[in-house]
Amino acid sequence: MNRKKGVGILAAAALFALAACGGGGGSNKEEGSGGFTEDARQGVDKDPTAQGPAPEVEGAKSGGEINVLAPDPDAGPNDLDPASQWSVTGNAIVQSLLFRSLTQFRQDPDTGDFVLVPDLATDLGTPNDDFTEWKFTIKDGIKWENGDPVTAEDVAYGMKRSFDSENFPTGPGSAYSNPYFKGGAKYKGPYSSGENFPAITVDGSTLTLKMSTPFPEMDYYGTFPAMGPVPVKGDTAPPDYGLHPLATGPYKVDKYVPNKSLTLVKNDQWDPATDPARHQYVDQYNFTFDADPSVSDKTVLSTAGEGDTTIVTSMLAQSYTKAQQDGLSDHTLVGPQPCTGLSYPVYDKIKELEVRQALAFAYPYEDAWSAAGELAGVTLANGVTDPSLGFGVLPPGMAGRQVFNPTIEGQTIHYDPETAKKLLAKAGYEPGEYEVSWAYDASTPEGKAAAEQTKLAYEKAGFKATAYPYTGGSLYDIWTDPDNPIHKKINIMGVAWCQDWPSAATFLPVMFGKGSPYNTGGFDEPSVDKRMDEIKTLPLDEQADAWGDLEQEIMTKYYPVINRGYYQTIFGFGSKIGGFDNDTTVGGAPTYRTLFVK
Amino acid sequence: MTLPVVEVLSSDGSPPPESDEPTKRSIAGRSPLRIAFDRLKRDPVAVTCFVIVLLFVLIAIFAGPLCALFGVSPEPVLASTRIDLVTGLPKIGPPNHGFDPNHPFGVAPATGVDNLAVWIYGARTSLYLATVATLLSTIIGVGLGLLAGFLGGKVDTVISFVTDLFLTFPFILGALAVAPILADRFGTNIELWQQLTFYSLIAILVFFGWMGMARLIRGEVLSLREREFVKAARVMGVPTHRILLREILPNLVAPIVVSISLGLPAFVAAEAGLSYLGIGVVGRESWGQTIDAATKYWETYPLYLWQPVIGITVLVVALNLLGDAIRDALDPKTRR
Numbered sequence: 055m056n057r058k059k060g061v062g063i064l065a066a067a068a069l070f071a072l073a074a075c076g077g078g079g080g081s082n083k084e085e086g087s088g089g090f091t092e093d094a095r096q097g098v099d100k101d102p103t104a105q106g107p108a109p110e111v112e113g114a115k116s117g118g119e120i121n122v123l124a125p126d127p128d129a130g131p132n133d134l135d136p137a138s139q140w141s142v143t144g145n146a147i148v149q150s151l152l153f154r155s156l157t158q159f160r161q162d163p164d165t166g167d168f169v170l171v172p173d174l175a176t177d178l179g180t181p182n183d184d185f186t187e188w189k190f191t192i193k194d195g196i197k198w199e200n201g202d203p204v205t206a207e208d209v210a211y212g213m214k215r216s217f218d219s220e221n222f223p224t225g226p227g228s229a230y231s232n233p234y235f236k237g238g239a240k241y242k243g244p245y246s247s248g249e250n251f252p253a254i255t256v257d258g259s260t261l262t263l264k265m266s267t268p269f270p271e272m273d274y275y276g277t278f279p280a281m282g283p284v285p286v287k288g289d290t291a292p293p294d295y296g297l298h299p300l301a302t303g304p305y306k307v308d309k310y311v312p313n314k315s316l317t318l319v320k321n322d323q324w325d326p327a328t329d330p331a332r333h334q335y336v337d338q339y340n341f342t343f344d345a346d347p348s349v350s351d352k353t354v355l356s357t358a359g360e361g362d363t364t365i366v367t368s369m370l371a372q373s374y375t376k377a378q379q380d381g382l383s384d385h386t387l388v389g390p391q392p393c394t395g396l397s398y399p400v401y402d403k404i405k406e407l408e409v410r411q412a413l414a415f416a417y418p419y420e421d422a423w424s425a426a427g428e429l430a431g432v433t434l435a436n437g438v439t440d441p442s443l444g445f446g447v448l449p450p451g452m453a454g455r456q457v458f459n460p461t462i463e464g465q466t467i468h469y470d471p472e473t474a475k476k477l478l479a480k481a482g483y484e485p486g487e488y489e490v491s492w493a494y495d496a497s498t499p500e501g502k503a504a505a506e507q508t509k510l511a512y513e514k515a516g517f518k519a520t521a522y523p524y525t526g527g528s529l530y531d532i533w534t535d536p537d538n539p540i541h542k543k544i545n546i547m548g549v550a551w552c553q554d555w556p557s558a559a560t561f562l563p564v565m566f567g568k569g570s571p572y573n574t575g576g577f578d579e580p581s582v583d584k585r586m587d588e589i590k591t592l593p594l595d596e597q598a599d600a601w602g603d604l605e606q607e608i609m610t611k612y613y614p615v616i617n618r619g620y621y622q623t624i625f626g627f628g629s630k631i632g633g634f635d636n637d638t639t640v641g642g643a644p645t646y647r648t649l650f651v652k
Numbered sequence: 653m654t655l656p657v658v659e660v661l662s663s664d665g666s667p668p669p670e671s672d673e674p675t676k677r678s679i680a681g682r683s684p685l686r687i688a689f690d691r692l693k694r695d696p697v698a699v700t701c702f703v704i705v706l707l708f709v710l711i712a713i714f715a716g717p718l719c720a721l722f723g724v725s726p727e728p729v730l731a732s733t734r735i736d737l738v739t740g741l742p743k744i745g746p747p748n749h750g751f752d753p754n755h756p757f758g759v760a761p762a763t764g765v766d767n768l769a770v771w772i773y774g775a776r777t778s779l780y781l782a783t784v785a786t787l788l789s790t791i792i793g794v795g796l797g798l799l800a801g802f803l804g805g806k807v808d809t810v811i812s813f814v815t816d817l818f819l820t821f822p823f824i825l826g827a828l829a830v831a832p833i834l835a836d837r838f839g840t841n842i843e844l845w846q847q848l849t850f851y852s853l854i855a856i857l858v859f860f861g862w863m864g865m866a867r868l869i870r871g872e873v874l875s876l877r878e879r880e881f882v883k884a885a886r887v888m889g890v891p892t893h894r895i896l897l898r899e900i901l902p903n904l905v906a907p908i909v910v911s912i913s914l915g916l917p918a919f920v921a922a923e924a925g926l927s928y929l930g931i932g933v934v935g936r937e938s939w940g941q942t943i944d945a946a947t948k949y950w951e952t953y954p955l956y957l958w959q960p961v962i963g964i965t966v967l968v969v970a971l972n973l974l975g976d977a978i979r980d981a982l983d984p985k986t987r988r
Binding site: 348370371372373375376378379418420421422423424425426427429430431432496497498499500503506507509510511514520521522523524525526539540543 | 839945
């Protein structure tokens with residue numbers, strides 16, 4: 055999932071984190087406390103027997119309109135084609151309100167945990183022994199918004215479209231459809247390769263999916279809109295369908311201006327009896343993308359007028375502080391995002407383990423966060439603010455996660471120039487001898503300020519530090535492009551990654567696998583690659599712990615990345631909004647499925 | 653307004669008979685510029701504005717010693733030493749604590765950099781940039797205006813066409829286009845890039861700032877070149893460059909001075925505007941950048957925004973009023 059769409063440029067600039075992916079899945083509900091906690095295995099729960107209608111939300115009422123403001127730089131989805139949805143904002147809206155897919159998440163009203171439940175499929179799918187074949191049966195009685203029945207062929211057709219990375223470059227297909235499905239590497243979707251694709255076959259209402267490598271997490275991937283239906287009959291060319299998609303969920307598109315606004319109204323063809331998670335309390339949703347951040351915050355925090363029924367998906371830290379001062383903290387919710395910001399020393403340029411560890415002691419965690427406009431422990435946190443969070447790669451809430459909080463040279467990790475110098479000396483470097491360089495986003499004052507803090511801290515810790523300003527756009531332009539002139543000069547890259555579902559399989563291979571585009575530091579250890587391939591073939595119940603062990607091993611033995619904090623987003627919502635919570639399954643967005651107007 | 657004493661005397665028409673000769677002498681001995689200067693000296697608005705501008709100039713020139721005097725520095729410090737990390741607001745000074753003598757203007761939220769030091773160095777950036785840009789655009793504008801007006805014919809046609817052409821370029825678009833090109837080309841050499849952004853900003857301001865002056869001068873020259881003293885010089889065979897510099901240019905001092913004094917504040921404001929848009933100077937303190945950073949803190953820390961805004965407002969208003977006063981003083985038709 056594209057992190058840019060979920061989180062402000064402030065955070066991005068701070069953590070070298072602009073775009074990147076992460077997706078649906080995971081869960082972690084800490085209402086009120088707003089803290090990060092280590093409740094492992096939340097969202098790992100599955101309930102294949104869940105039936106519609108969804109359990110009533112306490113105190114819910116029908117009617118009313120809800121306005122949702124996604125502040126700049128969140129420009130919302132570029133189109134509404136199910137195959138191209140892979141961003142926090144886009145997925146949250148279309149998965150919860152517009153499109154149905156094979157599976158979905160439901161929030162348990164008592165515990166707040168997110169549970170994987172069936173959606174279009176009658177259950178969570180039936181895999182064979184080695185997870186190379188999956189069978190899903192599509193429910194009867196599901197209708198398009200125009201009243202036509204949704205058939206298994208429609209679902210198969212929608213899934214085949216996800217293989218088309220040319221028409222849907224922002225979609226998740228290239229990460230999951232193409233590599234896992236049998237023959238997926240060559241199949242380019244129905245528009246260029248035709249509809250005949252033996253890995254997805256339909257028999258009556260049953261879909262059979264064949265994989266090239268074991269894919270035990272197909273049921274999680276089924277939550278993506280790309281794993282849902284598109285009408286075979288009358289499907290128009292991709293750019294067109296993305297502007298006028300047919301809805302299957304409780305709402306349909308009334309008016310859509312890409313990157314600007316979206317109006318959703320009730321879809322009377324949606325049958326609650328077939329849907330175990332969604333509701334249709336609200337009459338109408340009005341989304342505004344790329345809204346002015348401070349105006350949005352003011353609207354929500356004002357008690358008069360429309361502010362009562364308005365939600366802002368990402369609040370400025372300054373507005374949050376102001377809301378706390380004014381006693382409006384019940385209008386805000388700090389929601390964890392299953393995302394980690396990492397600083398990634400280039401593996402073949404910074405070769406010594408001690409130097410990489412020294413970098414962990416040289417990074418001014420809280421100072422850089424503050425300069426970047428983040429609030430330590432609120433919008434960003436890790437072992438520095440709460441030792442129980444640690445400094446690992448996997449964000450809190452993921453299956454198999456173990457806290458990684460090592461003691462190096464007698465110290466736990468925090469900004470400590472002396473320990474950094476000691477480690478540098480151990481590697482054989484005098485203070486001021488070892489040169490580190492990185493790129494920062496110079497287009498915002500926050501980006502510049504954070505880079506100044508980092509430079510200062512690195513220099514105090516005995517490094518010679520150079521920060522390269524970049525104003526040309528996303529820092530991923532530099533990190534992922536080996537031909538970029540700045541890429542060649544710097545020896546610390548970065549990446550911010552969100553889970554796609556609460557399994558380390560969506561995280562560790564992307565971060566540490568050889569050749570992965572988001573392995574920006576070029577980490578390359580054959581033993582790790584081998585172990586990752588092995589884990590995918592282990593029995594399902596052993597995988598989570600195996601991934602957790604592998605993470606500990608990588609971090610202890612190689613220390614390839616430095617944790618720059620786990621993300622949290624600040625929501626703001628009016629006093630008449632009910633059923634509001636943080637939907638971690640899509641990376642931190644409002645729980646649209648359960649919203650109502652009080 | 654107070655009336656000039658000399659004029660009171662002469663307009664009264666009743667001077668003491670003994671002072672007849674000295675009065676005549678003093679009037680006869682003064683050049684138009686001298687008269688204008690005397691008028692300015694007696695204009696309280698002009699004097700006040702001049703003092704304010706002078707103060708800013710001194711601040712800009714002595715930025716280093718001034719910061720040392722206050723014991724402040726624009727260098728970054730580790731944020732946690734001065735910032736409350738939970739709110740992002742300073743632990744010392746405004747807005748939540750009393751006056752801190754170590755930081756008379758307080759410190760910036762989020763970063764903890766001293767506001768006074770940044771403000772002082774911001775004044776230097778603004779004034780230096782505006783002065784250089786004004787000088788360069790004046791030289792270009794005057795030069796081209798002189799040539800076009802005096803030579804006429806094809807030269808005039810070409811120069812006037814180029815002037816009109818430049819007037820059609822949107823200034824902001826030009827600046828927006830140049831900044832990323834420079835960053836892309838020189839982004840790997842930080843020192844050079846920082847210098848380049850500064851001088852490219854001057855270049856852009858000059859590039860789009862000389863046309864008004866050129867047109868003004870051309871118009872003045874068109875009327876001057878038909879005057880007897882110019883014609884006489886031509887008849888006598890004085891070379892063109894000598895006519896331009898010795899005969900015509902001295903007669904243009906008034907419009908040039910007026911144009912400069914009104915151009916300076918425009919450049920100060922333009923620099924702040926461009927820095928606010930993120931395409932201004934890099935690696936130097938600037939009021940525009942502070943405003944950009946401070947707008948988000950308007951609710952929680954208004955003083956942070958007031959400082960650069962007041963700085964720009966006072967400087968620009970003072971420069972503008974001074975420019976107006978100079979124009980009034982130089983205009984022989986103004987009678988007060």
